[in-house]
Amino acid sequence: MAIDYNSYEHYNAAEPREQGSSTRAVHAGTQRRKAFSSLTTPIVQSATFxxxxxxxxxDFMDKKIWGDGLDREEYGRYGNPTIWAVEERLAALDGAEDAAIYSSGMAAVTSLLLTVLKSGQHIVMTDDCYRRTRQFCLTVLKKFGIETSVVPMGDYEALEAAIIPKKTRLIISETPTNPYLRVADLERLMEIAKASRVLTMIDTTFATPVNLRPVEWGIDFVLHSATKYLGGHNDILAGVITGRADRLKALKDSRGVFGNVIDPQAAFLLERGIKTLGIRVQQQNRSAQAVAEFLESHPKIERVWYPGLESHPDYEVARSQMTGxxxxxSFEVAGSLEDTSLFIDRCRIPYIAPSLGGVESLIEQPALVSFYELTTEERLKVGIKDNLVRFAIGVEDTDDIIADLDQALAGIPDRRLEVAWEARFRL
Incomplete structure (x- = not known):
């Protein structure tokens, strides 16, 4: 029987189709009809209602007490219509039931930990997690009687062995990690967590919901530093936790106590950035793959860390879990600390800066940004080499980025040739 594709009955009977990440980024979680017939979500710039x-x-108080269809707020520290709209969109992007937005990524992760943990409990985290998260767990949480075990990234036997029955509450990891882009095996991690009845949190800032949605693998809490790819323009600070609605309710309640809710203006800018997330990340995926392949073949580069390369230790895991x-x-220049600095200074397109995920390319030498106060020996103990570079690629043309890297590398000495000549001279 021929199908009339113009008939209302055909569309009404069709199975709902899951929308792509770019469509969700533009439309998810918003009402078609908004206040004042505005196309964009209005900024509700009010501290009180x-x-x-x-x-x-x-009537409001009754609904608040009984949780019965509350659709407004009394005070801005507890929420705001602009914030609610962005939270709905972020939840939809991650495939989660709900989301809670905070004033920064660290505000999000510290609020989560302070909400779900209590004195006497224990957490296990992988050693390549964001250094400020590690610092908070190892110093601040320790003051509250919460112990932390740190295990090597990718060592699931060590992770399982670190769990203390009836005491371990949470496993924390990151995927991909900073700066070596290690990729967690979420299937293996969840097997361990379920067997031990332990909650899980994954920081997936580097992946974004375009490349990976850990909720679909059973992860309880997903963290994004929305300052990075979600905002996408290096102009806001924001963080978000996504997950099950019942678990997120406790986080939103504690957010009202901690007072670290995002402001409406930043929430509006975050939503604006999210709308182009799909096309930005797809371009960055393509450029990063091309850059990684170029660098891996370059004689002045010792090693490249990128999960899209077969040489990366987690290539197979990344390929099975990620869509990009x-x-x-990240890569290691064939040279000294000074040679690496010279290379960075010769780059013309990227700005020298921490952070990542924006439309502008950013480049940094971790030894001089995050670990400046340490000696070379001390940095090596935490896995940071003097010649390590982290390159956060923007949306510039791929050919221009590669040409810029090529000219920058051409200006640094070839230490391998010097070593060869010295060896020949000694002979």
């Missing part, structure tokens, strides 16, 4: 009369106030490998490439 009023009531028509006492009956209206009492991200916009960050």
């Amino acid at each position: 009023t009531f028509e009369d006492t009956a209206d106030l009492c 490998f991200g916009g960050v490439v």
